[in-house]
Amino acid sequence: xxxxxxxxxxxxxxxxxxxxxxxxxxxxxxxxxxxxxxxxxxxxxxxxxxxxxxxxxxxxxxxxxxxxxxxxxxxxxxxxxxxxxxxxxxxxxxxxxxxxxxxxxxxxxxxxxxxxxxxxxxxxxxxxxxxxxxxxxxxxxxxxxxxxxxxxxxxxxxxxxxxxxxxxxxxxxxxxxxxxxxxxxxxxxxxxxxxxxxxxxxxxxxxxxxxxxxxxxxxxxxxxxxxxxxxxxxxxxxxxxxxxxxxxxxxxxxxxxxxxxxxxxxxxxxxxxxxxxxxxxxxxxxxxxxxxxxxxxxxxxxxxx
Amino acid sequence: xxxxxxxxxxxxxxxxxxxxxxxxxxxxxxxxxxxxxxxxxxxxxxxxxxxxxxxxxxxxxxxxxxxxxxxxxxxxxxxxxxxxxxxxxxxxxxxxxxxxxxxxxxxxxxxxxxxxxxxxxxxxxxxxxxxxxxxxxxxxxxxxxxxxxxxxxxxxxxxxxxxxxxxxxxxxxxxxxxxxxxxxxxxxxxxxxxxxxxxxxxxxxxxxxxxxxxxxxxxxxxxxxxxxxxxxxxxxxxxxxxxxxxxxxxxxxxxxxxxxxxxxxxxxxxxxxxxxxxxxxxxxxxxxxxxxxxxxxxxxxx
Numbered sequence: 001x002x003x004x005x006x007x008x009x010x011x012x013x014x015x016x017x018x019x020x021x022x023x024x025x026x027x028x029x030x031x032x033x034x035x036x037x038x039x040x041x042x043x044x045x046x047x048x049x050x051x052x053x054x055x056x057x058x059x060x061x062x063x064x065x066x067x068x069x070x071x072x073x074x075x076x077x078x079x080x081x082x083x084x085x086x087x088x089x090x091x092x093x094x095x096x097x098x099x100x101x102x103x104x105x106x107x108x109x110x111x112x113x114x115x116x117x118x119x120x121x122x123x124x125x126x127x128x129x130x131x132x133x134x135x136x137x138x139x140x141x142x143x144x145x146x147x148x149x150x151x152x153x154x155x156x157x158x159x160x161x162x163x164x165x166x167x168x169x170x171x172x173x174x175x176x177x178x179x180x181x182x183x184x185x186x187x188x189x190x191x192x193x194x195x196x197x198x199x200x201x202x203x204x205x206x207x208x209x210x211x212x213x214x215x216x217x218x219x220x221x222x223x224x225x226x227x228x229x230x231x232x233x234x235x236x237x238x239x240x241x242x243x244x245x246x247x248x249x250x251x252x253x254x255x256x257x258x259x260x261x262x263x264x265x266x267x268x269x270x271x272x273x274x275x276x277x278x279x280x281x282x283x284x285x286x287x288x289x290x291x292x293x294x295x296x297x298x299x300x301x302x303x304x305x
Numbered sequence: 306x307x308x309x310x311x312x313x314x315x316x317x318x319x320x321x322x323x324x325x326x327x328x329x330x331x332x333x334x335x336x337x338x339x340x341x342x343x344x345x346x347x348x349x350x351x352x353x354x355x356x357x358x359x360x361x362x363x364x365x366x367x368x369x370x371x372x373x374x375x376x377x378x379x380x381x382x383x384x385x386x387x388x389x390x391x392x393x394x395x396x397x398x399x400x401x402x403x404x405x406x407x408x409x410x411x412x413x414x415x416x417x418x419x420x421x422x423x424x425x426x427x428x429x430x431x432x433x434x435x436x437x438x439x440x441x442x443x444x445x446x447x448x449x450x451x452x453x454x455x456x457x458x459x460x461x462x463x464x465x466x467x468x469x470x471x472x473x474x475x476x477x478x479x480x481x482x483x484x485x486x487x488x489x490x491x492x493x494x495x496x497x498x499x500x501x502x503x504x505x506x507x508x509x510x511x512x513x514x515x516x517x518x519x520x521x522x523x524x525x526x527x528x529x530x531x532x533x534x535x536x537x538x539x540x541x542x543x544x545x546x547x548x549x550x551x552x553x554x555x556x557x558x559x560x561x562x563x564x565x566x567x568x569x570x571x572x573x574x575x576x577x578x579x580x581x582x583x584x585x586x587x588x589x590x591x592x593x594x595x596x597x598x599x600x601x602x603x604x605x606x607x
Contacts, residue, residue: 003534012416015409015414015416015491017495018409018412018415018492019409021405021406021409021492021495022405022406024401024402024405025406025425025460025465028402028456029424029425029428029460029462031441031445032438032457032460033428033432033433035433035437035441036437036438037431037437038433039436039440039441039583040433040434042436042440047440053440098333100330101326101330102326102330104322104326105323105326105327105330106323106326107327110327110334114330114333114334114337116590117333117334118333118337118339120337120338120586120589121337121340123516123520123582123585123586125519125521125522125538125541125582125584126520126522127520127522127538127541127542127545127546128545128581130545131544131545131578131579132344134338134545134546135571137543140356141355141357141358143343143358146356146358150358161605164483176334179333180600183597183600184600187600187601188395206316206318206319207319207322207323219522230387231435232430238456239435239523241520254441258435261434261435261436262527265436266435266439266527271440273416274435275436275437278434278436279434281434281470281540282365282431282432282434286430289430
């Protein structure tokens with residue numbers, strides 16, 4: 001852009017108020033997002049609080065090497081990926097199915113009621129959600145435990161059973177979020193043009209055929225964007241719920257990278273090592289996001305940017 | 306819409322199909338509501354009745370002892386007070402910052418919007434992570450203060466994008482042109498014209514922030530150690546997840562109370578869930594449409 005000195009300040013002066021409006025946001029982001037990014041350099045240093053972030057000595061990739069050589073490395077990576085992919089695979093199609101089912105429910109009142117009811121669990125806090133799991137699967141008389149006994153599934157303590165952790169985590173997440181995640185699909189379906197369906201009906205298409213040949217293609221672009229976003233979070237498992245669901249017997253499957261960072265860093269005070277693990281996690285995550293976005297852009301013409 | 310009335314009769318396959326969708330919908334309804342309903346009836350029941358599986362559709366062994374314990378517990382009330390304070394201040398702060406930034410970025414004549422946009426969106430995909438953030442907060446001497454719980458996490462780029470999309474799509478350019486011709490400056494235009502026209506988006510953003518504040522425990526867990534500053538969720542964590550009893554009774558004359566409390570310890574869990582979720586549950590049916598609106602606006606790629 002060719003710039004003349006006399007003109008360059010004009011757009012800024014004219015919209016001075018707009019710059020003042022955005023200032024608080026920029027200050028906030030600078031302090032709580034960009035300052036930590038600057039602080040990430042401690043991953044390559046031996047951080048000592050008195051010396052500060054910039055004063056601490058550089059140590060190169062020492063902390064990364066230590067993590068890669070750590071006996072815990074593979075188990076942390078596996079736990080993180082398995083839990084995350086399990087959640088991704090299950091939580092992607094179910095909201096779409098719910099949206100389609102609701103869309104073809106003849107009674108509008110039942111549809112509205114079910115929508116309202118299935119959105120509600122989304123607003124339950126993580127603490128209460130995990131608290132509910134603990135109550136329902138309490139080995140001495142929780143409702144879930146009683147039901148399992150009745151069904152002859154045996155008498156497990158699901159809360160400490162390592163084999164149950166992933167299922168509890170993922171399916172309670174489905175219960176909590178399936179309705180909320182379906183909103184966007186329901187909206188997309190009701191915004192799609194009715195002519196397609198009218199034509200299909202005239203041609204004698206069954207409802208099932210209309211789903212496969214009209215509705216699913218209509219939902220695809222939205223679904224793919226959401227899938228990319230979810231893949232981009234594949235390493236960012238919600239710390240909050242995993243941490244609360246950890247019991248010492250299930251740690252072998254429930255210790256994921258983010259909970260380990262918390263324990264090593266804040267409880268163990270090894271700031272640099274924990275920051276390095278966190279950075280490692282973020283980089284992998286970012287690469288996955290770029291990769292999935294690239295693939296989606298090539299194959300389906302849908303991409304984030 | 307798919308409910309187009311047609312003169313062509315439903316064939317048998319379609320009738321079966323409708324029966325199947327209705328059945329699944331009813332099942333989804335029950336599965337979503339029953340656990341919540343169970344918490345409510347269990348909170349009025351006796352622990353014995355619950356563990357024997359007698360509480361299914363109605364409370365059994367009706368009693369309200371647990372409610373009395375919880376409602377007379379100062380720790381709960383203190384947590385409530387803190388949470389209300391953090392939620393209120395955090396929501397007001399976050400909503401204002403978000404809307405002002407969103408409006409600026411929605412303006413096409415705002416020089417530098419592309420760069421600022423990029424800077425903001427980048428933070429959604431790449432963050433410094435827990436440890437560097439912790440160091441920043443403690444360098445600012447914000448640990449163990451109520452401010453960290455009001456401010457940290459009170460501004461979300463995602464919500465800013467929702468608001469920006471709303472402004473871009475709902476405010477016609479002619480409105481600004483007309484105001485500028487009349488000599489109305491940007492600040493006045495925003496406060497006197499934009500905000501009154503944007504009540505829906507203000508509600509959406511404020512609700513999102515309020516729920517997030519109300520439900521958060523993580524920041525309090527890492528940044529605050531003073532029990533008097535604990536928000537409700539952290540006290541819930543002690544009771545529900547760590548299984549701690551509500552108070553430590555040391556006075557021997559209160560042993561009787563202790564025994565009674567032990568008996569209802571399980572029920573106390575149901576009660577605290579209800580008491581902590583009550584505000585959200587009460588407002589939810591009325592505000593549902595705003596929450597949903599937020600999802601729709603957010604889904605428009607911008």
